[in-house]
Amino acid sequence: MFEARLVQGNLLKKVVDAVKDLVTDANFDCSSSGFTLQAMDNSHVSLVSLSLRSDGFEHFRCDRNMSMGMSLGNLAKILKCAGNDDIVTMKAADDGDTVTFMFESPKEDRVSDFELKLMDIDSEHLGIPDTDYAATVTLPAAEYQRICRDLSSIGDTVVISATKDGVKFSSSGDVGTANITVRQNTTADKKEEQVSIDLKEPVALTFALRYLNSFAKATPLASHVSLSMARDLPVMVDYQISDMGHLRFYLAPKIEDEDGGDMEGQDEA
Amino acid sequence: MQQARITDNFRQQKNFDSISRTSRDKKQQKAPELPGAHGEAAVTNYDISAEERLLRAFDLATQYGPCTGMTRLERWQRAEQFGLNPPMQVKELLTGPQGEQLNQCLWDGRV
Numbered sequence: 225m226f227e228a229r230l231v232q233g234n235l236l237k238k239v240v241d242a243v244k245d246l247v248t249d250a251n252f253d254c255s256s257s258g259f260t261l262q263a264m265d266n267s268h269v270s271l272v273s274l275s276l277r278s279d280g281f282e283h284f285r286c287d288r289n290m291s292m293g294m295s296l297g298n299l300a301k302i303l304k305c306a307g308n309d310d311i312v313t314m315k316a317a318d319d320g321d322t323v324t325f326m327f328e329s330p331k332e333d334r335v336s337d338f339e340l341k342l343m344d345i346d347s348e349h350l351g352i353p354d355t356d357y358a359a360t361v362t363l364p365a366a367e368y369q370r371i372c373r374d375l376s377s378i379g380d381t382v383v384i385s386a387t388k389d390g391v392k393f394s395s396s397g398d399v400g401t402a403n404i405t406v407r408q409n410t411t412a413d414k415k416e417e418q419v420s421i422d423l424k425e426p427v428a429l430t431f432a433l434r435y436l437n438s439f440a441k442a443t444p445l446a447s448h449v450s451l452s453m454a455r456d457l458p459v460m461v462d463y464q465i466s467d468m469g470h471l472r473f474y475l476a477p478k479i480e481d482e483d484g485g486d487m488e489g490q491d492e493a
Numbered sequence: 494m495q496q497a498r499i500t501d502n503f504r505q506q507k508n509f510d511s512i513s514r515t516s517r518d519k520k521q522q523k524a525p526e527l528p529g530a531h532g533e534a535a536v537t538n539y540d541i542s543a544e545e546r547l548l549r550a551f552d553l554a555t556q557y558g559p560c561t562g563m564t565r566l567e568r569w570q571r572a573e574q575f576g577l578n579p580p581m582q583v584k585e586l587l588t589g590p591q592g593e594q595l596n597q598c599l600w601d602g603r604v
Contacts, residue, residue, distance in 0.1 A: 264499060271499045350503040351543070381494065430494060457502055476497040 226254045226290060226316045226323075229283040233312030233327065235445070237303045239471060242442035242463075243272050244296040246435075246473075251347050254316075255289045258469065262349060270435050271350060271458070271474040280468035282311075288318050293345035302338045316342075352474070357452035357460070358427040359386035363406055363419045365449045365463065369440040371404050376433045378402040381478060385428035386453060391421060395433065416447050427453050430478040436461070439473040506546065544586055544595065551583045552599040560598040568598070 230236060243250075243261075250263035250272075259281075261274040278284040306312060306327040313326040326337040371393050375382050379397035386392075390407040408421045439461045442449075446463040453459050458474040465471060541549070552560040557572040557579055566587045572579040586595055 267496075268498045268500055269496055271503065349506045350500065351506050352503055432496060458497075458499055474499055474503070476499045476501060478494040479497050481495055 225285065225287045225318060226292075227283065227285040227313070228254075228259060228278075228281045229311065229313045231282050231311050233306050233310045234308045235465065235468065236312055237300075237306065237308075238442070238444045239274060239465075240296060240300045240303055242439075242445065242471060243274070244300050245441065246270060246438050247272055247296055249293060249295050249343060249345050251291045251293045251345050253289070253291045254286045256286050258284075263347065264350070265435075269432070269476050270439075271352075273352065273470075273472045273474070275469040276465070277469045280465075283313075290316070290318065292316060292323055293343040293347075294323070294340060295343060298340060302340055305336065305338065307334075355452075355454055355457060355460075356424075358423070358425045358454045359391070360422045360450055360452040361386060361391045361406065361419070362421075362448050362450040364416055365440075365443040365446055367406070367419075368449045368451075369443045371406075372433060372437045372440050374404065375402055376437055380433055381430055382433050382436065383428060383430050384451070384453065384459070385426070386421065386423055387426045388423060391451075418448075427455055429453055429455075429459060431459060431475055432478065435473075435475050439475070442471050442473075445471060506550075544591075547580075547582060548586065548595055549599045551580065561600050561604060563598075564596045565598055566592070566596055 243263075246265045247263040248266070250261055253260045253262075256278065258275060258277040260276070261272065264271050278286070302325055303312075306325075307329055309330045310327040311330070313328070314323060315326070316323040321342050322339045323342060324337055324339050326335065328335050372382075375393060375395040378399055378401070379395035382393050382395045384391065384393055390405045392403055392405045394401065394403045396402070406419055406421075409417070409419045412418045442463045445465055448464070450462045450464075451459055452462065456477065456479070458476045461473040461475070463471045548565060551557070551565065551569075557568060557577055560568055563571075565583070569579050569584050569587065586592065
């Protein structure tokens with residue numbers, strides 16, 4: 225038996241909306257410690273990792289670890305029927321092949337329930353190693369969204385380079401080139417506008433903008449997003465969901481082709 | 494520029510979880526349950542440590558032969574003798590400080 229009641233029901237909506245364009249079907253894993261999801265996109269370039277801790281739910285019960293395979297498109301359709309202030313309850317039997325979503329309006333004058341068919345998804349769980357990131361930049365989520373959007377009108381890829389002066393996002397294409405530099409600013413009047421950079425050593429990585437743009441769909445979930453980078457490793461784009469957990473995206477970098485040319489890219493860093 | 498894959502850095506753990514899930518599905522959820530396969534002590538436990546996960550994957554790797562009736566270290570040594578190159582990591586765990594506690598296979602006490 226699995227049962228979870230979430231007062232901020234629209235949080236679930238936002239999570240699914242953030243992920244559904246990247247991943248079509250995914251297994252939601254429930255255990256006594258919480259509700260998690262890990263899935264790769266079709267091309268195996270990026271990875272989504274969602275974790276909602278059980279103590280963030282108003283009520284959480286999971287007698288037995290279970291994995292529920294759902295089509296995220298269908299899940300989004302169902303969650304669209306929930307009002308923004310609705311309380312969402314999820315329920316599933318241990319051996320059932322459906323999960324029930326119940327939406328209660330805060331005024332308690334409307335209750336709806338939807339049953340979603342579960343699917344068998346053969347997914348591979350990836351081990352995410354603990355990484356000592358060379359650079360972590362935390363910036364307002366809206367700012368990150370804007371940078372990705374602005375740069376994608378110029379090119380397909382972005383070079384993110386972190387140095388002691390700041391973090392530079394550069395892109396180039398047929399139109400020309402673009403550089404956006406973000407500098408540390410921990411004294412901004414409003415907490416929402418603060419930018420912090422934690423740099424151990426300079427690092428520069430190249431990524432496909434398409435994915436970074438897709439990650440920006442998680443913007444409504446958090447005020448800030450942090451990007452953590454280490455040489456030759458996937459970037460971690462981390463949205464912290466207050467009091468609940470996190471939604472993290474990992475994106476593999478673009479690497480120089482084997483035949484030389486490697487050093488030039490490194491020097492620029 | 495080549496696009497790297499996420500799996501280049503993050504290793505697949507297609508071991509215990511997926512194996513137990515598919516076998517459950519194939520048996521239409523009516524499979525006789527293993528003794529002790531309930532609740533917290535269930536065989537399918539997502540909360541097990543990375544070490545135990547690795548060792549269980551080793552238990553279930555059929556190329557090294559049956560895993561019951563002997564300790565994990567004995568099984569590892571047998572595989573080594575047959576030139577099957579069992580993972581060094583497993584031996585390191587089993588001969589390490591926690592080796593004693595980790596030496597029994599997944600089915601120990603259940604079958």
